[in-house]
Amino acid sequence: MYGLTGKMIAQPGKRDELISYLLEGTDSMTDLEGCYLYVVATDPADPNGIWVTEVWRSQDDHQASLSLASTQALIAKARPIIVGFGERIENTPIGGKGIPKDATS
């Protein structure tokens, strides 16, 4: 499995709008069997900060999702209101609650 937690910084006043685009995106993610988890959260310490936490079957599955027409459309809508990105944490999920068991990480 492939896990990714990253921070996105919205233009001031645009965080709710950016979150709405990301949540729209999760509708198409829901049909992707390689997408196990996609959580959109606000940063309580940063009024412009958004954290996205993802778990994918593989890094290839994650990469493939970026090429979907729906994802490209979303990126086009979201890009103008993204100031930048913060931390980016990659990890290799082993197990736990809320994701499938994976013996081949």
Place this chain on the structure above:
Amino acid sequence: MYGLTGKMIAQPGKRDELISYLLEGTDSMTDLEGCYLYVVATDPADPNGIWVTEVWRSQDDHQASLSLASTQALIAKARPIIVGFGERIENTPIGGKGIPKDATS
């Protein structure tokens, strides 16, 4: 909802053992209705690094889990092989795939 992503650093050579304790812990987490997600992952850039990603119904639910006898027993087993902790990211999940919809974040 309450989200937490944190890094734990295992003693050299003890990461697999520490992960096994954390995964044991997720068995008792599974019965907790306030625990939505608990993912244990390795850090591909740090051979001693473990990332734990959690989503709880509330911060109180998270806090309460730390008082459980099973959690206390786990902490006692794990503490000797934990060198320290790294980043600690708190966030407020709004929605996405893999967690319940929450209109009251």
